[in-house]
Amino acid sequence: SDGSKNSNMVAVVSVLEDSIINIVDVYNTDRFDFSGTKSFDKKTGYRSESMLVIPLKNHEDAIIGVLQLINKKNQYSKITTFSTFDESITKALASEAAVALTKQQLIDDLEHLLESFLHSINIAIEKKSKYTAGHIEKMVSITEMITDAINSDKTVFKNKNYSDPELKEIKMAALMHDVGKISTPEYVVDKATKLQTIYDRIETVKMRGEIRKRDLEIAYLKKSNNVDKETEKVLFSNYMTTIEKIDKELSFLEEANKGSEFFNDRNIEKVKEIAKAQIMIDGIGQNWISNDELMNLTVQKGTLNDEERQIINKHAMVSLEMLKPLPFPKKYARIPEIAAAHHEHIDGSGYPLGLKGDALSFEARILAVADIFEALTASDRPYKKAKKLSESMKILYFMALDNHIDRDIVKFIYESGLYLEIARKIIPEKYIDECSIDFEY
Ligand SMILES: [Fe+2]
Ligand SMILES: [Fe+2]
Missing domain, CATH: 1.10.3210.10 (Hypothetical protein af1432)
Structure with a gap:
């Protein structure tokens, strides 16, 4: 807290000056501010008199606390002043106390470190x-x-x-x-869909569907070029039927791509059937759905394959x-x-x-x-x-x-x-x- 205000408090002075302070009667000195002690006495009915204040030093010689002894009693239970012998024996005890305090501090620190580290690992998982x-x-x-x-x-x-x-x-x-x-x-x-890898392969499947539809359109346009009205009508109707079928298959595949509680055998057969549809890529016919995509799309539970x-x-x-x-x-x-x-x-x-x-x-x-x-x-x-x-x-x-x-x-x-x-x-x-x-x- 505020240094100027505290600089008169005996514990603070003992730490700052790294010195043992021995007081005969705390009510009979103006060297320090004992208002805290006095108000404590007022509340409890106690009467503080003699006081010995010793800084607690750890093994690294750092001050980690203050030991404050109040009211030494002599053999007749009368309050008396702390002697120089008291000072040296308390100083020895103080270093013992400091070691114990340090040890507890280290144990607490370790435990805190352990728990904090566990949280840090979870932060890494969160990033992922x-x-x-x-x-x-x-x-x-x-x-x-x-x-x-x-x-x-x-x-x-x-x-x-x-x-x-x-x-x-x-x-x-x-x-x-x-x-x-x-x-x-x-x-x-977090595999969200059956075809997701780094990206969702359903996009590739849809792209190939688009190729299928365009190939059909080209074929239809070529065929309908020099035919009579009646034949053209039939060709168009057939073309439209196939396009509609592909669109239905596409939305079925999109639905299948979402993991579900249970994807049944009938659905699996349907995916297998759809997969066989041929498309031409680089002049070579291939299945609409690759074997790997098929394996993923036919997963029965959730989105993960085996x-x-x-x-x-x-x-x-x-x-x-x-x-x-x-x-x-x-x-x-x-x-x-x-x-x-x-x-x-x-x-x-x-x-x-x-x-x-x-x-x-x-x-x-x-x-x-x-x-x-x-x-x-x-x-x-x-x-x-x-x-x-x-x-x-x-x-x-x-x-x-x-x-x-x-x-x-x-x-x-x-x-x-x-x-x-x-x-x-x-x-x-x-x-x-x-x-x-x-x-x-
Ligand atoms: Fe878990
Ligand atoms: Fe787990």
């Missing part, structure tokens, strides 16, 4: 994909809401009592769970590989295990390690539920439509039935009404609807 950043942020708060509720629950989870460091460990694991996505290519992370699905699934292994070698302090040692298991399934069908049953810790199970809850309810992803809350809860319930995620946790979230609380916090009002699930199975 703002959807993933939003996902992580929301997933962390869902995880916190679940753990807090479990912690205060006195029924099914009455035996779960997390300490503050344990809660922090779980939170940091949530913060780190998708860290592996830093290595996932952008076009896969290869891309594998690439994206790798992030869980990368998370594990990134976190495992980090020398976390002992109280946070489980972060890699908790963070990297969020895509494991209880029945062993998950990834990256295919862990099964008891190999999946309760905390990892919480993260898995939080992760899926966020992914299901998200309304801002380019590759999927938003779901109603009731739909998301139903899917969560079926995943629990299938032994993919923890049944007790899902049941608890539903029956305690926590799912509504989470929903109100993270999803737009319009997707929140009535939800009824019968958990008696």
Whole structure:
């Protein structure tokens, strides 16, 4: 604060002059401003008298605080003055205190550094994909809401009592769970349509459609050149029918390009049929839709083909590989295990390690539920439509039935009404609807 005003305060002078100050009676000196001490006395009924002020120095000889002793008592409990012996013994103690203070400061700094670094990594992920950043942020708060509720629950989870460091460990694991996505290519992370790579290949498909239509127009114009009115009418009608058919096929392809929950076999057959249409490029006939485009357009669920699905699934292994070698302090040692298991399934069908049953810790199970809850309810992803809350809860319930995620946790979230609380916090009002699930199975 303001130097001139404080320069009369004993602690400040002790620091500035780096000196020990020994006062017989604070009420009987005008060397320092003791108005603070006096008003404290007034409030408490205490009477400050003798005082010893010693600066606290750390191992680097920097002053990190002040030790202030008040009212020395002699063997008869009478207040007396601090002696030079008191000064030297307190000075020795002060350096001990300074070391302890420094140590705590270093521990706090390290913890702060660790947490800040975790946030920095998420900033890097945000640069890559703002959807993933939003996902992580929301997933962390869902995880916190679940753990807090479990912690205060006195029924099914009455035996779960997390300490503050344990809660922090779980939170940091949530913060780190998708860290592996830093290595996932952008076009896969947020692949909005089936044909998107660096750009959306649907544009190429549409371009080839345009070539088809122009070739037809040229052919029609050539043929209709020296024919009678009747023949010309027939040729035109045939030409128009084909153009209309191509336009319909194009809009079907555009629709197919958007990922959906389930693209059925009939649609797949239709894409295959359309793909065979020939166009001439450089005088060579080729399929309207290339094999690679066909493979992508016939993806049944979402937008990712098998290869891309594998690439994206790798992030869980990368998370594990990134976190495992980090020398976390002992109280946070489980972060890699908790963070990297969020895509494991209880029945062993998950990834990256295919862990099964008891190999999946309760905390990892919480993260898995939080992760899926966020992914299901998200309304801002380019590759999927938003779901109603009731739909998301139903899917969560079926995943629990299938032994993919923890049944007790899902049941608890539903029956305690926590799912509504989470929903109100993270999803737009319009997707929140009535939800009824019968958990008696
Ligand atoms: Fe993940
Ligand atoms: Fe995730």
